[in-house]
């Protein structure tokens with residue numbers, strides 16, 4: 220799984236594990252109105268950070284603070300919310 224990228228989907232890097240994934244497998248966090256928000260539909264035209272849809276990866280992203288740094292806002296609240304989204308599917 221190295222070198223080649225899928226033809227259609229752009230690859231983005233997860234701020235938790237630093238691996239590259241197709242964009243639609245990741246959550247996008249963007250900066251809006253001076254704070255970090257979950258850009259669910261990728262509509263926010265600003266710098267974005269990406270994280271896997273994996274609670275462990277999200278926890279790692281919170282710990283490193285890398286996502287927030289890359290967009291220039293505190294992303295820990297958004298990441299905590301995404302962590303619930305990622306793990307909250309067991310009914």
Ligand SMILES: [Zn+2]
Nearest residue numbers: 233236271276
């Ligand atoms: Zn990851």
